[in-house]
Amino acid sequence: MTIPTEPIGSIPRPAELIQAQHDFAAGTIDADALGALTDRAVADTVRRFEATGSPVVTDGEQAKPSFLTYPVSGIADLAPDGLVVPFSDGHTRQLPRLTSGPFRYAAHAADHLRAARGHTSAAVKQAVIAPSALSLLYPQDGIDGYPRERFLADLLDEAEADIRTCLDGGAHSVQLDFTEARLSLKLDPSKGVLHDLIAVNNQVLDRFSEQERARIGVHTCPGGDWDATHSADVDYADLLPDLFTLRAGSFYVQLAGEPDRRRVLGVIKDSLPEERRLFIGVTDPIDPRVETPEEVRDRVLEAVEFVPVESLGTCDDCGFSPFADDTSTSRDVAFAKIAARVEGTRLAEKALGV
Numbered sequence: 001m002t003i004p005t006e007p008i009g010s011i012p013r014p015a016e017l018i019q020a021q022h023d024f025a026a027g028t029i030d031a032d033a034l035g036a037l038t039d040r041a042v043a044d045t046v047r048r049f050e051a052t053g054s055p056v057v058t059d060g061e062q063a064k065p066s067f068l069t070y071p072v073s074g075i076a077d078l079a080p081d082g083l084v085v086p087f088s089d090g091h092t093r094q095l096p097r098l099t100s101g102p103f104r105y106a107a108h109a110a111d112h113l114r115a116a117r118g119h120t121s122a123a124v125k126q127a128v129i130a131p132s133a134l135s136l137l138y139p140q141d142g143i144d145g146y147p148r149e150r151f152l153a154d155l156l157d158e159a160e161a162d163i164r165t166c167l168d169g170g171a172h173s174v175q176l177d178f179t180e181a182r183l184s185l186k187l188d189p190s191k192g193v194l195h196d197l198i199a200v201n202n203q204v205l206d207r208f209s210e211q212e213r214a215r216i217g218v219h220t221c222p223g224g225d226w227d228a229t230h231s232a233d234v235d236y237a238d239l240l241p242d243l244f245t246l247r248a249g250s251f252y253v254q255l256a257g258e259p260d261r262r263r264v265l266g267v268i269k270d271s272l273p274e275e276r277r278l279f280i281g282v283t284d285p286i287d288p289r290v291e292t293p294e295e296v297r298d299r300v301l302e303a304v305e306f307v308p309v310e311s312l313g314t315c316d317d318c319g320f321s322p323f324a325d326d327t328s329t330s331r332d333v334a335f336a337k338i339a340a341r342v343e344g345t346r347l348a349e350k351a352l353g354v
Contacts, residue, residue: 002309002349002354003300003309003312003313003314003345003348003349003354004055004056004277004279004313004314005054005055005056005279005313005314005315005341005342005345006056006125006173006252006279006313006314006315007049007054007056007057007058007125007315007316007338008127008175008219008252008315008316008317008318008319009058009060009061009067009125009127009175009177009219009319009322010060010061010064010067010127010319010320010321010322011045011058011060011061011062011319011320011321011331011334011335012320012321012326012327012329012330012331012334013041013060013062013321013324014041014044014331015327016037017037017038017040017041017062018324018325018327020033020034020037020038021034021065021324038062038063038115039115041060041062042059042060042062042063042115042116042119043119045057045058045059045060045062045116046059046060046116046119046120046122047119048331048335049120049122049335049338050120050122051335051339052335052338052339052342053339053342053343054122054338054342055122055123055342056122056123056124056125056172056173057116057120057122057123057124057125058116058124058125058126058127059112059113059115059116059124059126061112061127061319061321061322063111063112063115064112064324065323065324066322066323066324067127067129067177067319067322067323068095068129068133068177068179068322069095069096069129070107070109070129071105071106071107071108071109071129071134071158071162072096072105072106072134072137073106073107074106075104075106077098077099077100077101077103078096078097078098078099078137079096079097079099080094080096080097081094081097082094082095082096082097082136082137082139083095083136085183085223085230086230087223087225087226087228087229087230088228088229088230088232088233089226089227089228091225091226091228093225093323095136095137096137097137097139098137098138098139098143098151099143100143100145100146101143101145101146101150101151101154102146102150102154103137103151103154103155103158104154104158105158105161105162108161108162108165109126109127109128109162109165109166109174110126110162110165110166110169112126113126113166113169113170113171114169117169117170123172124170124171124172125171125172125173125174125175126166126171126173126174126175127174127175127177127219127319128159128162128163128166128174128175128176128177129176129177130159130176130177130178130180130197130201130218131155131156131158131159131200131201131204132178132180132181132197132198132200132201133177133178133179133180134155134159135152135155135196135197135200136180138151138152152200155200156200156203156204156207159204160204160207160208163176163204163208163216164208167208167212167215167216171215172215173215173216173217173250174215174216174217175216175217175218175219175252176201176216176217176218176219176248177219178197178201178218178219178220178243178246179219179220179221179222179223179230179318179322180197181194181197181198181220181239181243182220182221182222182223182231182234182236182239183222183223183230183231183234184197185231185234185238185239186230186231186233186234189238191238191242194239194242195242198242198243198245198246201218201246202245202246202247205246205247205248206247213247213248213249214249215249216248216249216250217248217249217250217251217252217277217279218243218246218248218250218251218252219251219252219253219318220239220240220243220251220252220253220254221253221254221281221317221318222234222254222257223318224285224286224317224318224319224322225322225323225326226326226328227286227288227328227329228286229286232257236258236264236267237263237264237267240253240264240267240268240271241267241270241271244271244272244273244276248276249276249277250276250277250278250279250313251272251276251277251278251279252279252281252315253268253278253279253280253281254281254317254318255280255281255282255299255303255317256280256281256282256283256284256287256291256299256316256317257281257284257286257287257317261299261302262302262306265302265303265305265306265307266306268306268307269306269307272307272311276311277311277312277313278307278311278312278313279312279313279314279315280299280300280303280307280312280313280314280315281314281315281316281317281318282296282299282300282314282315282316282341282344282345283296283316283317283337283338283340283341284317285316285317285318285319285320285329285334285337286317286318288329288333290333290336290337290340291337291340291341291344292340292344293340293343293344293346293347294344294347295340295344296314296340296341296343296344296345296347296348297344297345297347297348297351299344300312300314300344300345300348301348301351301352304348304352309352309354314341314344314345314348315341316337316338316341320334320337321334
C-alpha cells in the first residue's frame with residue numbers, strides 16, 4: 001500500500017486463554033498447557049489479521065499479561081505497591097515497585113515476535129514497552145546499595161536488547177509504547193517528568209543507527225483500559241511538540257477519539273520534524289461502534305490537509321486490550337475495526353490517486 005497501515009498491538013484474548021492464565025497463576029495447570037493455548041490464540045490472531053487484508057500483523061500480545069509489565073512478570077525483586085494510575089471511570093491500575101537490583105528483564109518481546117512469525121509470511125510488527133515506563137518502577141526514596149544511576153544503566157541495556165533482538169529477529173517495525181507521556185503532564189504540568197521520560201527514551205534510541213531508527217516508532221495515547229482513559233483531558237498541544245523531539249523514525253498518534261482532530265493536526269503540522277512518518281489513529285478501540293471504511297477514508301483525507309501524504313500512515317488509536325483481563329471489546333469488533341482501517345486506507349489512496 002502507498003499509505004502504510006499498521007496495528008498498534010494488543011487484541012482481546014480468547015476466553016479460554018484468559019481462563020488458562022488464571023489457572024496457571026493458581027497452579028492448576030502447567031506451563032506446557034498454558035503455552036499450547038497461547039500458541040493457538042496467536043495462530044488464530046495472525047490468521048484473522050491476514051483475513052482483514054492487513055499488510056502488517058502482530059501476535060496481538062496474546063502471551064503478555066500486560067503491555068507494560070511483561071518484561072518483569074514473575075521476577076522476585078518487586079513489591080505490588082508502586083505508582084497508582086487512575087482511569088476516568090474510577091478504576092485504577094498499579095505498577096509494581098522495584099525492591100533490589102540489579103534490574104534484569106525476565107522476558108523479551110522477541111519471543112512473541114518469533115511466535116507470530118512462525119504462523120505467517122506477512123510482515124510482523126512488534127510492540128515493546130518504552131524504557132521510560134519501566135523507569136517508574138524505581139522508588140522515589142531509592143534502594144539501599146542500588147542507586148538510581150546504576151538502575152538506569154541496567155534499564156537502558158535491557159531496553160536496548162529488547163528492541164535490538166526484535167530488529168535482528170526480522171521485525172517489520174518496533175513500536176515503543178509511551179502511554180505515560182500524556183499522563184505525566186497530568187501528574188506534573190511543569191513538564192519536568194515528561195522531559196525526564198523523553199531523555200530516558202532518547203538515551204536508548206541513540207544506541208541505534210539512523211537506518212535502525214527508521215524501523216523504530218513511538219506510540220502515544222491517553223491510555224485505554226476497560227473503555228476508559230487516564231489522560232484524555234490533557235491537551236495534546238502541551239505534549240506533541242515535546243514528544244516529537246524523540247529520535248524515532250515514526251510516531252503513532254491516537255487521533256480518532258480526539259474531540260477536535262483538526263486542532264491536533266494543526267499542532268502536528270507545526271511541530272512534526274521532517275523525514276518522520278506520522279501514523280494517525282483512524283479507529284477508536286474505546287468506541288463500540290465499528291467505523292465504516294468511508295469514515296476512515298475521510299479521516300485520512302482530512303489529515304492530508306495538514307501532513308504530506310508521503311509522510312502519512314494509518315493505525316488504530318490504541319491496542320484493543322493492553323491488559324490481558326480487559327474484555328470490554330470483543331475479538332470480532334477489534335478485527336472489524338481493523339478491516340475498516342485497511343479498506344478505508346485503500347479508499348483514501350484511490351481518492352488521492354496515490
